[in-house]
Amino acid sequence: MAMKVNLVRRAEIGVERRRRTRAGMLRAGFHLIGQEHGRFQRIEDICAEASVSRGTFYNYFSGLEDFYGALSFELSSDFEVAVEKQMQRLTTVSARTGAAIRYHLHAARQNPHWGWAMLHTSIDKEIFGPEAAKRVKTTIQEGIDSGEFHVANAEAGKSLLLGASLGATLDILYRRARKDYPEDVAFSILTGLGVTKSRAGAIVRSALPELEPIMDADESSPVNFWSEEV
Structure with missing residues (x-):
């Protein structure tokens, strides 16, 4: 029985060690990528920042695209859950859309490291990544179906929303925007x-409740919107 307990404990230690190593690499990536010129990083840069070997990197990630995808998930998952929690209280598609835009743009102002990292890890075939594009397109279609939005199609509406949001995020990060720019x-x-x-004005003037943290970044996630350390 004692031997079985020791083996179980050894396995637990191994899992924890792997979690810490992976988290350390993601934190290192956040430190590098969450800067104005952090878009183009090499595997060697991440390994050096995390004090791990290239072989260790490949034990966890298949390459830079895989690493960026994992970092993007860590950066956005808790934040998106917190935004969704607040938007469930809103009854119209236009109100939810307006709130989502404002939350994301104010977030880039509040935590520029997070904003830069989100930009650098998300821009690929879709602005802000495929998952965000899918959510936005679905929302636009809901707005069209409900009669709240009047655009040619959901794809055009998606491009309008994400393109404008990208430009606005850059304006905020480069400090070209005033406080109420979102x-x-x-x-x-x-x-x-x-x-x-008149309806749009009422939506953007409505109070925007503060987002509630979903996790303790220091204990539960390697990187987190609510942690401004980089």
């Missing part, structure tokens, strides 16, 4: 989608 952008996107000016 509201200006949300208003412009909503009216571009066909929402009336």
Whole structure:
């Protein structure tokens, strides 16, 4: 029985060691990528920052694309859950859309390291990544079906929303925008989608509840929006 207990404990230690190693590489990647010029990093750069070998890197990730995908998930998962929790209280597609835009743009202002890392890890075949594009396209279609949005199709609406949000995020990160810029952008996107000016104005002027952290970043996740350390 004692031998079985020791083997179980040894396995637990191994799992924890692997978790810590993987988390350390992701934190190192966040440190490098969460900067203005952090887009183009090499595997060697990440390994040096995390003090691991190239072989260790490949024990956890198949390459840079896989690493960026994992980091993007860690950066966005808890934040997206927190946003979704607040948006469940809103009854219209246009109100949820306006809130989502404002939350993301204010987040880039609040934590620029997170904002830069989100940009650098997400821009590929789709702005902000395929999962975000899929969610936005679904939302636009819901707005069209409900009669709230008046655009040619969901694809066009998706491009309008994500393209404007990308430009606005860059304006914020480069400090070209005033404090209420997220509201200006949300208003412009909503009216571009066909929402009336009076309705769009009411949406962007409504109170935006503070997001509640989902996890303790230090214990549960290698990188997290609510941790500004980089």
